Amino acid sequence: MMASERPVLIVDDDAALRMTLAEQLTVDSEFTAVEAASIAEADTLLAAPEARFDALLLDVGLPDGDGRDYCVRLRGEGHRMPIIMLTGSSGETDVVRGLDSGANDYISKPFRLAELLARLRAQMRSFESSEDAVFAIGPYMFRPASKQLQDPSRGRRIRLTEKEAAILKFLYRAGSQAIARQVLLNEVWGYNASVTTHTLETHIYRLRQKIEPDPANARLLITEGGGYRLDPEGVPSIAA
Secondary structure (H helix, E strand, O other): OOOOOEEEEEEOOOHHHHHHHHHHHHOOOOEEEEEEOOHHHHHHHHHOOOOOOOEEEEEOEEOOEEHHHHHHHHHHOOOOOOEEEEEOOOOHHHHHHHHHOOOOEEEEOOOOHHHHHHHHHHHHHHHHOOOOOOEEEOOEEEEOOOOEEEEOOOOEEEEOOHHHHHHHHHHHHOOOOOEEHHHHHHHHHOOOOOOOHHHHHHHHHHHHHHHOOOHHHOOOEEEEOOEEEEOOOOOOOOOO
């Protein structure tokens, strides 16, 4: 599994289309795909304790409701990830209604898979830099745009440097997979010959001082296999 795999929920009652989309999303290990054939199935998946989806592909015509109404409900429930509506209609009124429901984009069937993937990537990039992007990392809520970790249980905010926020964002994307030091270095600093793994290790050390209850015994940002990974279960919420 590649570090950048992004989980996408496909909600469509067309089994053949779902299968095609899932295959195309996962072919280059860029995304992982989870399928739902109805609103009820999508609700179950989204409500799971471990649920994490970076985007939704949502059909308008579903067997148990209108995808646009469902989109309105999801936004009302606080789901902020990018939602791209899939529809058999390209009429202007339908497009406007889809976007008014809270969808980020609207693509008509039949569509070119390359175009859908390009739009999906664009919406994910836009979301990650928006104020709406909030990711749960252990006991913290991580807001990349403001470079902050919030610790609700203790009522405090932890300010991060740009590099610290970038390190956390990349490790969050990786899920439970350890990322080699050189890979993380290249992703955060780029291919800069003057930057060494010692620079990364220094940043990791400082980050642990901020987020670990016992920095010398790291349980959230752990060293593993010549690199680092996040263990969201490593640091439980601590009562104030």
